[in-house]
Each structure stands twice: as C-alpha cells, then as structure tokens.
Amino acid sequence: MREAGRRDVAVTGLGLVTAAGVGVEETWAKALSGEPTASPDPELSGLMVDFSCRVPGYDPVAEFGRRRAWRLDRYVQLALTAAREALDDSGLSSAQWDATTVGVVLGNALGGTSTFERQVRALYEQGPQAVSPMLVPMTAVNMASGYLAMEFGALGPNLVTSTACASGATAIGVARDLLLSGVCDVVITGGTEASLSPTVMSGFARMGALSRRRENCAAASRPFDTDRDGFVAAEGAGVLVLERLADARARGARVRARLSGYGASADAHHPTAPDPEGRGAERAIRAALRSAEVSPDEVDHVNAHGTSTPLNDLTEARVLQRVVGPRAAVTSTKGVTGHSLGAAGAVEAALTVLAVEHGVVPPTANLDSLDPAIEVEIVAKTPRELPIGVAMSNSFGFGGQNAVLVFTAA
Known part of the structure; x- marks a missing residue:
C-alpha cells in the first residue's frame, strides 16, 4: 500500500443523489449491478430526445417542507440532500469545528x-x-454553495466552480488546495446539476451530443461500445467531506480514502x-x-x-493507453447513471472512493x-474485485x- x-487529504464523508438512487448505498448497489437507469422522460415528451436519467423517488417537500x-x-435541493448525508457520514457537526475554517466548494455547469x-x-x-422575486437566487450558479453554507453554518470560503462537465472534479481539486494551504480545516465539496429542461436538452440534441436510441433508451448510454452514439443526460449531486489527514486521524474519523492528487489543463482546441x-x-x-x-x-x-460519445471515448482510451497502459481496470459508471454534467465529476469521484474502499470496480x-x-x-458485465491502491477519476468538459483526481487507499 502506498504510504x-x-x-x-482525507475523505471522511460521502453523499450521493443520482439516477441510481437516493443515498450512497443505493447508488453504489446499482453501479455494481451494471443496471442502466435511462428511461422515457415525460417532461421531455415531444422532443428529438425524450429520455433521460432522473433521480427516482426524490421528494423535495418531504425533504425540506413545502415552502x-x-x-x-x-439543483440546490439535490446538493443539500447529498451534503446532509456526507456530513452525517463524516461524523462532524458544527459543535466540533471553527466555522470560519469550514469552506464550501461545489461544481455546477448550468444553474437553475x-x-x-x-x-x-x-x-x-x-x-x-x-x-417570481426568487428568480435570480433560484437560478444563479453560486447559490448551491451559498445555501450549503447557510444550512451548516460554514463561514469559510464559499465558491462554485463552473468548468462544464469537469465542474465537480474541479471543485474537489480546489477544495484540496484550500486544505493544503491552511485556509480551511474542513471543506464540503462536490457538484450538482438538474438541467433536464426542454431548452437545454434540445440544445444538446441539436449539436448531436445526445444518443438517439429512443426505441431502447435503457441501452443508450454505452461507453466504449462500438454502437455508442451519444450521451444520456442525467441529474444528480455528489458531495465529499474533506479534511487534512492528520486532523481526521486525530479525531478518530473513518478515512474512506485519501485524495492524493489533482491535475487540470485546457485543450485550447474547440x-x-x-x-x-x-x-x-x-x-x-x-x-x-x-x-x-x-x-x-x-x-x-x-x-x-467515458461519456458514450464517439469522439470522447476513443480519445480518452488512447490517452489512457499511452499513460497507464493495459494494467489499470477502467470503467465508466455513466453507463448506469447517465451523464450528470457539472455533477458528474463529483459523483464519479465518490464512486471511485467506494471502489478503493471496497476493492471492487463497477462494470x-x-x-x-x-x-x-x-x-x-x-471492466464490463460484472464487477471486478481487486486490491486498489491507486485510482484515478477523469473529467473533461466543453471548452x-x-x-483529474487521484485517490489512494486509506
């Protein structure tokens, strides 16, 4: 095991709300099953692409009350639900921290x-x-992190990163930097997206990014497959609680994995x-x-x-072949969850942590x-059990x- x-930094809490389920346990079980979640979407009825991956059974009124x-x-509702689970999982509470050193960094691409x-x-x-007088605070991309700060009394840096489909991973990388610089002692970080609206989905469809497999939409998200023809849009949120490793160990926290590396770049191409x-x-x-x-x-x-688009999957696979070679067990969990845009990097980071923790790669x-x-x-068809000392989660976005995030075993 790597020292x-x-x-x-330590990952001490996870929270997930995805098309695979509400909560870490449900999402992880569905990811391991390899069962896709794409289905016809009544809110997209009549459009060129009329299916998506929505969160099943999510009741915001039960979660927050009607008003x-x-x-x-x-997109804020999903983030709050995931963050509540992540903080509960971490064992932290406002009574245990200096609120001025608790930061929130979330990724979001499109807002409300x-x-x-x-x-x-x-x-x-x-x-x-x-x-509505609530139009601006309901739609601005910064409000997800703002509402999380209000919910948990986090008085430290409060940021939203918006790097398209890399937003969630970028947020986690920035959160790591805040911890290592000493600015924060705890950071609530991740990503959220709920943009399955007719105009946005029509825009994606018109640019040719979405799968057109309407006759069998459950099979539409098929990363790395010969017959892939585009991604399936999804909603969701993933939240991680990060602390410095020494601090987490000092309070006796369970460290699910270590966030050990972060890298970012621009193509400057298209x-x-x-x-x-x-x-x-x-x-x-x-x-x-x-x-x-x-x-x-x-x-x-x-x-x-692994979006299931012809260009992305082939390009990424060639890069992985050059850099890590055939040894690494590669998966794309978007085959199950769909592509949750600005939340995808955070959802997949959480699933990577779980793979490291449990020693199993979802198919x-x-x-x-x-x-x-x-x-x-x-990895396809069935999960693959193997010791995972080092794992990588890739996120690439428009623009x-x-x-890229690197996680190592605790």
Missing part, C-alpha cells in the same frame, strides 16, 4: 435552468408582474470537441499523478469520463461489443476543460 504523502422546497431550484424556463414563459404569457490527440487530457492526468507522487504504472483503476453498463480501436482494459 501517506505530504499532500494527501422551502418551493424556494429552491432542484428549469426555473428560468418557467419564468420566461410567465413573463411572455402573463407579463413582468408574474415573474468549443465542444476534444483535442483529437488528447494532449490536454494527458497533461491533466500526468499532473495529477505527479501531484500524488505516484507513477503511471501504479494506477490500478480508472473511473473514466461499464451496456458494453456489448468493445470498439476495436480501444485497447485498454474495460476543453480537464480535471
């Missing part, structure tokens, strides 16, 4: 798009007096397409490994970005025929924004 490095639920857009669409309709159908050579992704991966003080041949597992759902151009070791 603790000087720049390791408070009405005042919060869904469903609320914005409803309010635009109200404006044009009923006039300006019909627009608004939506990856650099075809994957040079930006490779820089981020190598930077994360240097940060973690591990060599590429020490990587046991990679939770790939890539719907992988029936591996693209012959992909030459890395993809060519790349973020």
